[in-house]
Every structure is written in structure tokens, then in C-alpha cells.
Amino acid sequence: MASHSLWVFGYGSLCWYPGFEYRSSRIGHIKGFSRRFWQGNTTHRGVPGKPGRVATLVEDGETFTHGVAYELVGEAALSYLNGREVTLGGYTTLFTEFYPREGAAFPALLYVATPSSQHWLGNAPLHQIADQVVSSRGASGHNVEYVLRLAEFMHEHVPECRDEHLFQLEQLVRLRVKEARLCLRTLMGERAPSPVSSSEDEEVAPAAQRTTSFQFTSAVPAKKLRCLGV
Template sequence: MAGATGLWVFGYGSLCWNPGFEFKRSMTGHVRGFGRRFWQGNDSHRGTAAKPGRVATLIDDKKEITYGRAFEVTGSAALPYLEKRECKLGGYFTTISTFYSRDGLHSFPVVIYIATNKNKQWLGDAPVHAIAQQILESEGPSGHNVEYLLRLADFMHQFIPEAHDEHLFTLELIVRAKVKELNLCLKSLMGNREFVIQMKMDKDSDSSNNDVQDVQDNVPRGHSHQYTSRIAGTTLRCLKS
């Protein structure tokens, strides 16, 4: 892809709908050889030490592909921010893969944050109903675990409707059914806030109309965790082979 010479980061979880860092442009697409699973624990954003939430990671599977959003990073604050958010607090490390745009015209290397069973927050596989129940019961400084799951599923439905993700969408169906069954307030679970993500064509670049720009009413919750983004340095210090 002409012009794809910068550093690109692939988001497949909350980065899809709430990147939280400055970027030049983004586009939707997929990486191959990975499957998305809610196997990583989280006690800093979507849960607590006593009751960790479950968030997405990727597992190696040659038969699967994972849909998400690639960002071209700009500025000096993005990588330190991501290192803190994903590596130091989240337990993820970085690897490199190839991103393929939705239109099939572009492919280029991307950095991916992945968690494995070698980190202390790892929860691993469990029956899907048990995972859904844990998501339903977990909440952390950044909001409820239900919000994390449903906003990710909504992003896929809205911007990548052809995406097939049995694990994600099964969890979505179970959790939505439980919320209705228990007569819970979905608006409260979603943080009483909205993230409006608008598709917009970047006419000044080679990227196609897969480009995405955020237009968000992203007012932090009163107890929202604030990440430090102004940290010197731009290297991926949590990079592992």
C-alpha cells in the first residue's frame, strides 16, 4: 500500500471504539492466523483484583481471522500511552502481523498487543456461559465489563457486518439475554455515555473508504481511570519475539 510506511497498530478490543490516542488515519480489516477470545483477565479497567473482568486477546489458530481496526500512529505520546494501557496494566506484549484491508487492495505490517498464559492476569478458556456470567458481574475503573463486550460487538455489526466471530457474538447474545432476564439497566451498564463512530473517506491519502474517524461524546465517568499519555520515548519496550 502506497503511503503505509508509518507505524500501524491493530486494535481488536476496546481500541476499535475507544483508541484514546492520537492517530493519523485508520481503516477496518483483518489479520489472519488469530482467533479472538475473552480469555484475558483484567483488574485495572474492567474489573478489580477481587473480581477481575474478561477482555479480548488473540490465540494462534491458522484457520481463523480476526476483524478489527488498524491505526497509523502519530505524535510522541501514542506509544507510551499504549505501553501503559496494554502492557503495564493489561498484561499484553507486542507482536507483528500483516493487516488486510476490507477492500482487499491493501496489506501492510501492524503491531498487535496479545496476552498469553504467561501473564499473571490470564484466566484462560471456560464454558461460554461462565465467561458471560463473569462479564455480567465485573466492573472496574474504566466502566462495566458489559460495556466493553457490547461496544466491541456493536462496532463489528456497524462497520464490519461481514465479520464472523462465533465467540464474540455468542457472548453478546448471552449477555444481552441475561440483562433482559434480570431486568438490568443497560444504559447504566454502558456508562450513561455514547461513543459515536463515523465512517469517513480520507480523500487526502491512498486509503480507501474503509477509513474511520472517531466523533465521540467521550466524557469520562466520575471514577474513570485516567491514563498517562505524556511520557517520553517512542519505542515498544514490551516487544517480545
Template sequence: MKPRDIIKEKSSMWIFGYGSLVWKPDFAYKKSKVGYIKGYKRRFWHGDDFYRGDKEKPGRVVTLVEDQEACTWGVAYEVTDCQIEESLQYLNMREVVLGGYITQMVEFIPKEKGQGSLLALVYIATSNNPIYLGPASDKEIAAQIAICSGNTGHNIEYLIRLADFMRISCPEVEDEHLFSIEAALLNIFSDCGGIKLLDPKPILLGAT
């Protein structure tokens, strides 16, 4: 189903982000809410040969994998009126054309108590995508992230900013997959002084 068909004649809609969109939406929106969706788990199983990697060394970014027992936390953005068309045009290039994602509609549940669920648009990369990388061990994923960078910056930045978001905005949530990969990455660089993240790229302390 195309976004244009979903939002036809609507004056507002919600877009759910669970990867780089949680800290870098780069489109105008009316309001945002932290919350989660059910039935999906976030995994670093998708390849990125533009933003956080290249053709020779594709980076690792997150996608959603169906799991009825799981939930994924992120941020939903409300876009209204002319923001709808502008945001969808931007995200179509960012997520679909360059990222290989498809769109789905999901039920978003805000973290803030007393608010009802919302219908939100989400971008998901499936195993049918040619740059889909699939499962790997935490150490293998971390090792790949450690050596990749693309047009937006280093793959390390992507991982660390996502982990930071979870700790700051969802401190009660234990994202084992995300934090295990972060721990494996930090272990890789522990002998050279660790990793210091500077905007827009991370600096590896002690590395030459």
C-alpha cells in the same frame, strides 16, 4: 521485540486494535482503516483487574489466540512523526504495564478493496500472563462479565461496544465467540428488562 526497535527511523507506523481500541484509541493518529489479520482468533480469555474489573473480581477482555484457520477483524491506526512516540508511550502503559500484553507485528488487510496489506503492531496477552484466565463456556464468561467493573467502567460496556462495532463496521462477519457471549449476557438480564447502555456506563433496566 520492543516497539522502539520495530519503528526505529520510521516516519509512520500502523497499530492494530481488536478490543477497546476499536472504539476508544485515546491517542492521536493520521488515519484509520477497518480490516482484519489472519492466523489469530479473538477470545475473552484474558483477565482485567484495572480497567474492567478489580483484584477481587477481574473482568474478561479479549486477547488473540493463534489459529491458522481464523481471522480477527478490527481497526488499524496510522501514526506519524511525533504521534509514534506519544502513542507507544500511552499504549505501553495502557496495554503492557496495566494490561499485561506483549507486542507482535502482523499483516493487516484493509476491508476496502484495492488496497494492499500493511505491517501493523498488535498487543497480545498470552497464557504466561499472571492475570490470564483462559477458556470457559459462553455462559461462564457472560456471568463473570455481568458482575465486574473497573476504573474505565463496567465490563458489560466493553462487550456490548465490541459487538456493536462488529455489527456496524463488519456486518458481513459472523463472530460466533463474541456474539454467543453477548447472547448469554442478554439472557442473564432478560428477566429484569434487559440492558440499556449509556455513556460511559451501562444501566441494567429493572435491576435494583
């Protein structure tokens, strides 16, 4: 039963790259939170002095936030998540109810940033957030990849998602990449396989390693971010 397992809710990069072993996954939503790109990042998608922008959750009445819940396997998964999200990301933890597409709701662990986080950037006009995203990269890759892969995941796997903040930011980022004549393929790095299978009820194999994300190495030098002659 789901209530006897530890589940974590992914609403950012965990949607398209969990990076840990899990038993199964469920697409669904949580209530009372909105996804916002208000958290800074200087380890994965930015560097000290030039942070990128990544997603967090802010309390927001009856609003739904869609994403993926993963059933954790063993202590290594939780240790990995705490290192990635708390130690490096500046998030704190809490529990809330997760509502899968089918079946009863169950508790899920959340990683959430707050204004007390040392990396907190807070609200800003979306066009400014887009500018920051396009100009930021870190050890795990470019900030553009983070935003666009999350948006692509929602379009493909959660078509019922109505996240105007995310989708408007996606469009602004794509526009700026086009205007600057940047190479989108290079910014996006190597594509990782989707962590959610076609059948949400079947067992899921351990996530494949992805050398360009959350391994703290960058495969593409910053000076090669432009595609010339394309």
C-alpha cells in the same frame, strides 16, 4: 505509504475507543488468530480479586479476525498504548500483516495476552464467561459495556465479520442482563463517537476524550446499576 508508518491493530476496546491521536484508520482483518475473551482485567473492567473478561488473540490456523488499524501520530500515542495495554492490561507486543478492505497488506502492531500474563484466565464455557462479565466492573466502566460495544461495532462497521465467540457471548450477556432486570443504559455508560469515519481514506481528527473510559474514574456508583420501575 502505510509501510512507512507505525500502525496498531485494534480488535477489542480500541475499535470503539482508541483514546489516542491517530492520522487515519482502516477497517480490515489479520490472519491466523481468533478473538477470545480469555484475558482477565483488574484495572479497566474489573478489580483485584474480581477480574473482568476482555479480548485477546490466540493463534488459530487460517482464521480471520476483523478490527481496525490506526496510523499512529507521534510518540505520545505509542506511550499511551503501552501503558494501557502492557503495563495495565498485561499484554505483550508482536507484529503481523494487516489486510485492509482495499489496498495492499502492511505490518501492524498487535497487543496480545498469553498464558504467561499475570491476568490470564484462559478458556471457559461461554455461559461462565457471560456470568463473569455481567458481575464485573472496573475504573473504566462495566464489563458489559466492553463486550456489547465491541459487538455493536462489528455489526455496524464490519458486517462481514463472522465471530461466533463474540456474538454468542453478546447474546448470553444480553440475556443475563434482561433476566437480572439490570439497566442496560446505565451499564453501557455514555456512548462515545465512532472512531471510524464514513470515508476510510480521509484524515481523522484526534480522538475525543471520554470521561467514562480509560480515564480511571467511574462516574456511576455500583449501587445504581439497577433500573427500578423500568
